[in-house]
Amino acid sequence: MLRTLVPILVLGLSANLEPGTLVVFVMLLQTDRPRRNALAFLAGWFVSLAVVFTLSYSVLHGESPVSGSTEELLVQLGEIVVAVVLAWVAVHEWRRRHDTPGSGQPRTARWLDDLGPRTAFFAAMWEQPWTVTMAAAMVVVRASLGAPEAVVAFLVFALASTALIGTVWTVFRRDPARAEATLRKAEVAVRTRGPRVFAVVAAVASLAFFADAVYGLATR
Secondary structure, three states: OHHHHHHHHHHHHHHHHOHHHHHHHHHHOOOOOHHHHHHHHHHHHHHHHHHHHHHHHHHHOOOOOOOOOHHHHHHHHHHHHHHHHHHHHHHHHHHOOOOOOOOOOOOOHHHHHHOOHHHHHHHHHHHOOHHHHHHHHHHHHHHOOOHHHHHHHHHHHHHHHOHHHHHHHHHHHHOHHHHHHHHHHHHHHHHHHHHHHHHHHHHHHHHHHHHHHHHHHHOO
16 A cells, blocks of 8 residues: 555645646636635545546456456556656757746636636646546556555545645635735646646656556457
8 A cells, every 4th residue: 555655645745736727726816706716626636636546446346457447457457548748848848948937827817807716626627637647546456456545545635736736725815915925936836836736746657657558468
């Protein structure tokens, strides 16, 4: 179980490095209803995580596929798909590593003119780095965890993936008036360093999934 939770934790923490998520969350805290919008954003984030994990887990129901079976082949092909997607993300993020902190806009920027809890809910689902969530779900499926262990893995990933925005939310709640400087520093740091680290994590995960899939196919 521990061997599964370590990559789950790493992937969850890497999800914090996607600049768009933090940018949108900081924007939510600057609206007329910051608390309601922030809670709606967190709710949308957790719902989207639950959907991906539930769909992925339902493929094998936590049962270890028989060697050489069709189920194992599907898992191996799924690993290759995830590896290719992660490789594309790694290249994309690496090209962004020299972007200035103020460059680019989050994908949901066009939604933010008339922002309310409903928009914040769907913004979280849209801004979430789905590739990382897919990779974490594949780790759970590949480990063939039972339902209780899969729930633990889900909670670890969910909490890790919200570590940064959770910290930002805590800082804001303690002193909204003085939190702006801290929020801006966090935003600049993630915009500056996030793409580079995110690219490295995505590349390593891509190689790991691809190597495991190729080894499995070669030994069928």
